[in-house]
Amino acid sequence: MPTEHPPSPWHRGEREIHDRLGVSERMEVIGPKVIRDFMPDQHRELFTKLPDIFVGAVDGDGQPWASIVEGEPGFIRSPDAAHLAVGGLPDIGDPMGTLLVAGTPIGMLGLEFHTRRRNRMNGHVVAVDRTGFSVEVEQSYGNCPQYIQTREAVSSLREPTPAGAVEALDVLDAEAAALIAAADTFFVATYADPDALGRQVDMSHRGGRAGFVRVEGNLLTIPDFSGNRFFNTLGNILATGRAGLLFIDFRRGDVLQVTGAASIDFDSDRINALQGAERLWSVRVEHAIRRRGALRRRLMFKEYSPNSLMTGLWGPVPHTHQRA
Template sequence: MERSPWHAGEQRLQAHVGVAERMEAFGRKVIRSEMPDQHRQFYRQLPFMLLGAVDAEGNPWASILEGPPGFAHSPEPASLQLDSLPSADDPVQLQVGAAIGLLGIELHTRRRNRINGRTSEVGAHGLSVTVDQAFGNCPKYIQLRQFHSVPLADPSTRIAQRFNALDDAATAMIRSADTFFVASYVDVDNSRAVDISHRGGQAGFVRVEGNCLTIPDFAGNQHFNTLGNLLLNPRAGLLFIDFTTGDLLQLSGSTELLLDGPQVETFQGAERLWKLHVQQAVHRPAALALRWRQMS
């Protein structure tokens, strides 16, 4: 029998909400081992891509690569090339053969598509990714924003800070956010699969107490890519972007799922919750040339 497009964690959560049979049929239709031409053209018009990867200690991290439109391009349906690399202060540092998750998202149109795969080349100026899974996502919870670019600040003025506990500035950045990105992964059948997903809500939808973030999970596409990963491997990496300053806040830590219970009811519209216990954090001021303004 053909292998399911879903792993055991995703299947367990789909069964928990009563959609396992429907999602099995749906997944076989929409999750592909190659990018359709529409996705290949979409990636080419983007000025940035989100990525998820795992460091040598097994910590997942979420990050972002930017470049002029066309920096992401597909020479063939099963391959995506990115003419950009993580900077030296990024906790994401890639090696050939590493599992990677990619997300292309257009905030001003709410379009998004995803790739899970592995790096086939990592050179001085970019990387190539071989596709394992390619699929689209719905536009839910994406806040409309239009981008523009500014010159990057002098490197001496944007020194990365690493810490193990959230300070006041990091806490304030999280509490004001209406968007973040989450990287997670599983090791199944001696193969690693990394995913990166978008999360959005009203500003303040992520609650912070000390080093613990509590995050609502709203009604979605019922893929359960992220939560399915966390069910099997309770570790995640989060990326918060200050869309005005280009600052990045990257977090990595352990997670726990709350599928029901009274705490879920304290978040309006939440179907379940999950928590991140921050163990590592990196603040990279003015790391991006991109800036975004909110659209009405």
């Protein structure tokens, strides 16, 4: 009897990058094995231990937003392998708050900073009430601990976000630029609209040595280091040209959410300006939200991921032109 092959989890943007880099055959074999339509028990267990979860969704203008929802450990439950129930909601002033309605496609990332464990889940919101929301799984998969900097909690506050702490920015001011330029970690929401599967939103993590994000006015340039070759984030950018980023000041609890047009640089000489970069991608910020003291937890940096130590900081950037 012929064996039925599971469907490929990759959409057009991801396949295009796989083809470009010569890994298509390998990824067509790997993809169905590691990307599931349910959560394995170890993934469910990790989510239930976390004090926060990173989420991504898309607004009515097609702008993706990345955010974080906090609670006490145990505020996330997994009633079965196909569902997560989050006992918390985004803060007032968070763009994510208006996006969580039944039927909304959503990306979720669980990350345990002190162990560098992380799991990703894409799905859609099935219910929302005054205390939280529930999500049905469409894709679930784990990621290796590459480029995750180890952090430990040093305190947890219970005060609400101060009134008037939400600031809307159309241009990155000096304070926002400094936060981004000093970051060793951020989170990114992207999406694609494959016809057969409907909208897929992905929430991912990026890390490097502090200063790995280059800030030039409203233009952010980010290196793409060697990874798992899934290219979920870059495949989505290739498909839709949009990205939403979340930067956190872990000491002060400030968050900066930005969204805008995104593009990928596969071939220019600018790639050589950063040690370890295989490609570059950029986001031209169109909207930003800053919320001061928004987070309860304060985290202390402990150590760089070994992979991050293999990457350098930005050097002189050559004039952009295509390689021969």
